[in-house]
Amino acid sequence: MTGDPVMSTLSLNGRPETARRPLRFFVFALAVLIGIGSLSARLFYLQILNASRYTTLAQANRTLLNPLPAARGLIYDRDKQALVSNVPTYSVKITPADLPLRRRPDVVATLAGLLGLDPADINTAIDSSSGSRFDPVRIASDVPKSTANFIAESRLDLPGVQIDVEARRQYVDGPLLSQVVGYTGPISAAQLRALRDKGYLGDDLIGKTGLESVYETALRGTYGQQLVERNAAGQQTKVLETITEPKAGSSLVLTISRREQQMAEEALKWGIQTAGLKRGVMIVMNPQTGEILAMVSLPTYDNNAFSRGISNSAYQALLNNPDQPLLNHAVNARYPPGSTYKLVTGIGGLADGKIAATTQLQTQPFLSIGETKFYEWNKQGFGACDILCGFGHSSDTYFFQVAGMLGIDRLGYWASQLGFGQPTGIDLPGEVSGIVPTNQWKLDTLGQPIFPGETYQAGIGQGYDVVTPIQMINAYSALANGGTLYRPQLVRDIVGPDGKVTQAFQPEVVRKLEVSDKVLKTMREAARNVVLIRHTYNLVDLPIVVAGKSGTAEFGLPDAAGRLPFHSWFVAFVPKDPQKTASDPMGMKAVDRTDSELAVLAFAYDSRTKGNVATEIVKYYLQMHYGIQEDYRITDLLQRGNFYQSN
Amino acid sequence: MGFGRTETARVRDWGNRPIGASWPAFDLQLVTYAVLLATIGLAMAYSNSVGPGASALNAGSTFARGLLWTGLAVVVFGIVAVFDYQWLRTFAWPLYLGQIGLLVLTLAVGTGVGGVARWILIGGMAFQFSEIAKILMIVVLASFLGSRGDRAGSLRTIVGAAVLVGPPLVLVMLQPDLGTSLVFGGILVGMLFMSGASLRWLGAIASAIVVAFPFLWANVLRDYQKERLTTFLNPNPDIQGSGYQLYQSQIAVGSGGWFGKGLTNGTQNQLDFLPVQTTDFVGAILAEELGFLGCIVVFLLFAALIWRILVAGWRSRDPFGMAFAAGLASMILFQLVVNFGMVIGIMPITGIPLPFVSHGGASLISLAAGLGIIQSINVRQRRAEW
Structure with a gap:
C-alpha cells in the first residue's frame, strides 16, 4: 500500500467488505478525461482545422472529370454525298491502375480468349501506353455487342476492364478514296505528347493520314467535360454535372466528285488490269481553279480496316506489298516523266527566244556528243520540224537540240516555273518534291557539274528528272488555263455543325508563268497536234477536242534483249464546250482558248505494253465523262510487248 | 493462492446473501447511455446498408443483423441483471476454465481472413468468442482481486492476477489477435490499479515491459502487425x-x-472508400456523417x-x-481510446471494436452481459453505512 486513503465499510458480520480509494477513482476519471480529451483534440484538428483539405481530398476521391467526346465532322463529296459516317461501336479498354498486378495474367488471358487476341498483344498495349496508369488503354475496337455485354457483366472477374461506346469511322466507299480521305486510328505516344495540352486523351482517336489527318483540327471538334461520381472500385455511380458540352466537329465538302472518282477508278482499273499491271495513278482536275475532281492511286486498300483496328499481320502485308498501296502515288511518289516533260523544254525554248513557233530544226536518227549517240525514239527522225511537229511526234532529237540551246540551268528554271521540283501544296500529307536537275543541284548532290548529254536527257524527261503525277497535271493545267499555276485543292468548304460554311476555299494562285500568251497558245496547239497526227492513235476520232501529251519514261535496267522497262503517261486537257464544230474542224481554235475546265492525267507503272496504256485509260475516262456512246478503246494496244526499243 | 483459500468461507456465506433485489436502485441512466450508443451504432449500420436498390432491412444486411443482435443483447442484459452477481464468484473457476475452453475451440475450428482464426460460425453468423472471454476475464479477475482483502497491495496480488490473465492472453495472441490481447492487458492494469x-510494483513491471519491448518486437510480433503498428507514425504512408x-x-x-x-450522405462511406466501415472503422462513418459534434x-x-459504471x-x-x-470501465475506456484513436490516426491499427457502436454480435452481447452484472451489483447493494 502506498498510503492511499481508504474508506471501509463494515458488513453485518463485521468484516470489511470493500475498500474505497477516492484518489484512484479520481485518477481513473482523469484518465477518462485525458483519453476523451485527446480524441477530441485530434478530431478538432482533423475536422475543423483541416476540414477544407480533407473535403477536397474526399471530393477528389469520389469525383472524376470525364471527357465528353465530340462527334467528329463528316466528309462529303462536292455533290454533298456523304463519304463517311460515324458508327457507334463497342471498344474494350483497361485502366492499368485499376488492374491489380497479381490478377493481370488471369484478366489478360480471359480477355484474349473472349476477343480472340494474342495475350502478348494485350500486354504490349498496356505496357506501351504513354499515358498515366489512370488513363484507359484501348485493347480492342469494334467488339461485337454480345462480347461487350459479357465483358461488362463480368466486372468482378475483370477488374480495370471497361466497355466504352465509341464512334468508329465507317467509310462509305472504302478503297475508292482511301488514299485521299485517309483514316482515323488510336493516337500514338508521340502524338499524345504533342497534343495532350490541346485536350487529346490517351485513348483518343485521331486522323492518321489523308484528309482525316490534314483537317484533324476542324473535324475533331471540342470535347466537353463531365463531372461524375465514382466509388472505390472505380465504377461510375452517377453524373454530377456537365461542365462543358461537347462541340461537334466541322464537316468537309470536298472538291472530289464521287461520280468522277468512280469513273476515274473504273478507267484506271480497266487499263491496269487489262494490261496485267498493278500500279497506276489517275487525276482529274479543273485547270481554272486547281480543284481536284478525282484522284485514284492503285493499288488501294480499305481504310475501314484501319478504323476498325487492323491486325498486325494485315498491316504488315500492306507494308510489304511492293506496289505500296498505303502510298498515294499521285503525291507521295516520284517517277521519271518521259516525254510529258517536253512541255518544259518547249515553253523554255520559246520563252527564252531560242526557237520561234516557226523555227525548223532538223530531226535525225541520232545526235552525237563525242562518242555517245543520242537516238531518236524511232531511230529515223521526222525530217525538218517546227515545234508543232516536234512536240506532235514527240521527237527526241528535236528536244535534245532545244535543251542544248537552253542549257541545264534555264531548263531547270522553266521546270521550276511550272511547279516541278517543289511540292504543289496540295492538302495531303507527305507530298514529295521530285528533282529538277541544275548545275548547282548536281554539284550539291553529286559534286560534279551537269554533262552536256545529261542536259539532252533532262530535255526529254529522262535522266535525273523525277516528278509527281500531281505536279505534272498541275503544269498542264497552267498551260490549259493560260499561264496560272494554282495550288491543287481537295476541300471546297468547311461546314460547321450548324450547316453554315465556316471556311470557303478560293482558288490559290502559286504564280503566273513568266511567259507570253503567244508561247502558251503555241504549246496548246502543239499538244492538240499530238492528237491530230494520231500519235495517240484514234483519240482524234472522239467527237470532242482533246489536247495532250503522252510519255514513255524508261527506268531501271535493260532486259536480256537490251530493252528498258518503262512507265506510260498521258496528260490531257479538254477545252470548255469541246464538241467539234464545222468552223473549227481541227479543234485548233478550241485549244487557242484558255477556258478548259478539265485536265486528266493517267500514269501506269512499269507498263511495257504495245501501245500507250495511259492514253487508252484517259480515252476511256473521257468517254464516260462526256457520255460518248461509241467505244474508241483499242484493247490490242494493252498487250504486253515492248514497243519502245532502246539500243 | 488466495483464490482457493477463501472458497470454503464463501460457501459458508451463502446463508447471508440477500434473497431479493432492491429494484429502485436500478440505474436507468446507465441503461439509457448504453442504449443511445447502441442506437448510434445501428444508425451507422443503417447508413452503410441503404443504397440504390438496397433496403436496409434486407435479410443479411448489416443493419438487419445489427437489429437482431441488439434484441438478443437486451434479453441477455435482462437475464444477467436479474441474476445475483454473487454467484459469479462461486463459479469463478468453472467460468475461467470455460473461457479458456472457448479460446482453444476458436483456435481449433475458428475461421478468419488471411490465415487467422478469430471467428466461429454459428448458424451462418460469425461469432468472436474472444469478446465473451474479455467479460469472463473481468469476472475471474474481480473474483480474485475481491478475495485479496488487506493483501491487495502485495506483489502477490499483481503476480496472481498476471498468472490468471496469462493463458487467455496467449491464446488470443495465437489467433493472432493482437488488439484483443492488448485489451486484456488494459483490463488487468485498470483492475489492479x-x-x-x-x-x-506496477511501475516497476511497466518499466520492465518497456525494457523488454525490443525483444518482443523482434520475436513475437508478425510483420503485418509491425506494419500496422507503425503505419500511423509514418507521415507519408x-x-x-x-x-x-x-x-x-x-x-x-x-x-x-x-x-x-x-x-447516409457520407461519400467515403457510401462509395466504399472506407474499409471495414461498420466494424473497426465505424468511427469514420460517425465522424464523416455526423461530424465533430456527433463525435x-x-x-x-x-x-x-x-x-455510471464506476x-x-x-x-x-x-x-x-x-x-x-473497474474492469468493465477499463475495457470500455481502453477500447474507446484505441479504436477511435486508430480511426483518427493517433493509434496503431488493431482490430478492436468501438464498444456498443461497432457492428458485432459477440461484442454487443458481452457488453450487455457486463452491464447486466453492473445492474445486478446496483440492485443488490446496501446503502453505504459510513
Whole structure:
C-alpha cells in the first residue's frame, strides 16, 4: 500500500467488505478525461482545422472529370454525298491502375480468349501506353455487342476492364478514296505528347493520314467535360454535372466528285488490269481553279480496316506489298516523266527566244556528243520540224537540240516555273518534291557539274528528272488555263455543325508563268497536234477536242534483249464546250482558248505494253465523262510487248 | 493462492446473501447511455446498408443483423441483471476454465481472413468468442482481486492476477489477435490499479515491459502487425498499400466538419472508400456523417456510461463489485481510446471494436452481459453505512 486513503465499510458480520480509494477513482476519471480529451483534440484538428483539405481530398476521391467526346465532322463529296459516317461501336479498354498486378495474367488471358487476341498483344498495349496508369488503354475496337455485354457483366472477374461506346469511322466507299480521305486510328505516344495540352486523351482517336489527318483540327471538334461520381472500385455511380458540352466537329465538302472518282477508278482499273499491271495513278482536275475532281492511286486498300483496328499481320502485308498501296502515288511518289516533260523544254525554248513557233530544226536518227549517240525514239527522225511537229511526234532529237540551246540551268528554271521540283501544296500529307536537275543541284548532290548529254536527257524527261503525277497535271493545267499555276485543292468548304460554311476555299494562285500568251497558245496547239497526227492513235476520232501529251519514261535496267522497262503517261486537257464544230474542224481554235475546265492525267507503272496504256485509260475516262456512246478503246494496244526499243 | 483459500468461507456465506433485489436502485441512466450508443451504432449500420436498390432491412444486411443482435443483447442484459452477481464468484473457476475452453475451440475450428482464426460460425453468423472471454476475464479477475482483502497491495496480488490473465492472453495472441490481447492487458492494469495494487510494483513491471519491448518486437510480433503498428507514425504512408485504410479513414473524418455530411450522405462511406466501415472503422462513418459534434456527443455518452459504471463500483457492498466495475470501465475506456484513436490516426491499427457502436454480435452481447452484472451489483447493494 502506498498510503492511499481508504474508506471501509463494515458488513453485518463485521468484516470489511470493500475498500474505497477516492484518489484512484479520481485518477481513473482523469484518465477518462485525458483519453476523451485527446480524441477530441485530434478530431478538432482533423475536422475543423483541416476540414477544407480533407473535403477536397474526399471530393477528389469520389469525383472524376470525364471527357465528353465530340462527334467528329463528316466528309462529303462536292455533290454533298456523304463519304463517311460515324458508327457507334463497342471498344474494350483497361485502366492499368485499376488492374491489380497479381490478377493481370488471369484478366489478360480471359480477355484474349473472349476477343480472340494474342495475350502478348494485350500486354504490349498496356505496357506501351504513354499515358498515366489512370488513363484507359484501348485493347480492342469494334467488339461485337454480345462480347461487350459479357465483358461488362463480368466486372468482378475483370477488374480495370471497361466497355466504352465509341464512334468508329465507317467509310462509305472504302478503297475508292482511301488514299485521299485517309483514316482515323488510336493516337500514338508521340502524338499524345504533342497534343495532350490541346485536350487529346490517351485513348483518343485521331486522323492518321489523308484528309482525316490534314483537317484533324476542324473535324475533331471540342470535347466537353463531365463531372461524375465514382466509388472505390472505380465504377461510375452517377453524373454530377456537365461542365462543358461537347462541340461537334466541322464537316468537309470536298472538291472530289464521287461520280468522277468512280469513273476515274473504273478507267484506271480497266487499263491496269487489262494490261496485267498493278500500279497506276489517275487525276482529274479543273485547270481554272486547281480543284481536284478525282484522284485514284492503285493499288488501294480499305481504310475501314484501319478504323476498325487492323491486325498486325494485315498491316504488315500492306507494308510489304511492293506496289505500296498505303502510298498515294499521285503525291507521295516520284517517277521519271518521259516525254510529258517536253512541255518544259518547249515553253523554255520559246520563252527564252531560242526557237520561234516557226523555227525548223532538223530531226535525225541520232545526235552525237563525242562518242555517245543520242537516238531518236524511232531511230529515223521526222525530217525538218517546227515545234508543232516536234512536240506532235514527240521527237527526241528535236528536244535534245532545244535543251542544248537552253542549257541545264534555264531548263531547270522553266521546270521550276511550272511547279516541278517543289511540292504543289496540295492538302495531303507527305507530298514529295521530285528533282529538277541544275548545275548547282548536281554539284550539291553529286559534286560534279551537269554533262552536256545529261542536259539532252533532262530535255526529254529522262535522266535525273523525277516528278509527281500531281505536279505534272498541275503544269498542264497552267498551260490549259493560260499561264496560272494554282495550288491543287481537295476541300471546297468547311461546314460547321450548324450547316453554315465556316471556311470557303478560293482558288490559290502559286504564280503566273513568266511567259507570253503567244508561247502558251503555241504549246496548246502543239499538244492538240499530238492528237491530230494520231500519235495517240484514234483519240482524234472522239467527237470532242482533246489536247495532250503522252510519255514513255524508261527506268531501271535493260532486259536480256537490251530493252528498258518503262512507265506510260498521258496528260490531257479538254477545252470548255469541246464538241467539234464545222468552223473549227481541227479543234485548233478550241485549244487557242484558255477556258478548259478539265485536265486528266493517267500514269501506269512499269507498263511495257504495245501501245500507250495511259492514253487508252484517259480515252476511256473521257468517254464516260462526256457520255460518248461509241467505244474508241483499242484493247490490242494493252498487250504486253515492248514497243519502245532502246539500243 | 488466495483464490482457493477463501472458497470454503464463501460457501459458508451463502446463508447471508440477500434473497431479493432492491429494484429502485436500478440505474436507468446507465441503461439509457448504453442504449443511445447502441442506437448510434445501428444508425451507422443503417447508413452503410441503404443504397440504390438496397433496403436496409434486407435479410443479411448489416443493419438487419445489427437489429437482431441488439434484441438478443437486451434479453441477455435482462437475464444477467436479474441474476445475483454473487454467484459469479462461486463459479469463478468453472467460468475461467470455460473461457479458456472457448479460446482453444476458436483456435481449433475458428475461421478468419488471411490465415487467422478469430471467428466461429454459428448458424451462418460469425461469432468472436474472444469478446465473451474479455467479460469472463473481468469476472475471474474481480473474483480474485475481491478475495485479496488487506493483501491487495502485495506483489502477490499483481503476480496472481498476471498468472490468471496469462493463458487467455496467449491464446488470443495465437489467433493472432493482437488488439484483443492488448485489451486484456488494459483490463488487468485498470483492475489492479482500482483494487489497490502497489503502484511501486506496477511501475516497476511497466518499466520492465518497456525494457523488454525490443525483444518482443523482434520475436513475437508478425510483420503485418509491425506494419500496422507503425503505419500511423509514418507521415507519408503508402496510401495505395498499408496506409490505405488510415488515409481513407482520415479523409472521411476530416471531410465531416462540424456537423457532418448527414446520415447516409457520407461519400467515403457510401462509395466504399472506407474499409471495414461498420466494424473497426465505424468511427469514420460517425465522424464523416455526423461530424465533430456527433463525435463529441458519443464521447460524452461514453464518459457518462463509464461514470455510471464506476458509481456502481463505488456503491458496491463488496470488493468483487468494485473490481468488476473497474474492469468493465477499463475495457470500455481502453477500447474507446484505441479504436477511435486508430480511426483518427493517433493509434496503431488493431482490430478492436468501438464498444456498443461497432457492428458485432459477440461484442454487443458481452457488453450487455457486463452491464447486466453492473445492474445486478446496483440492485443488490446496501446503502453505504459510513
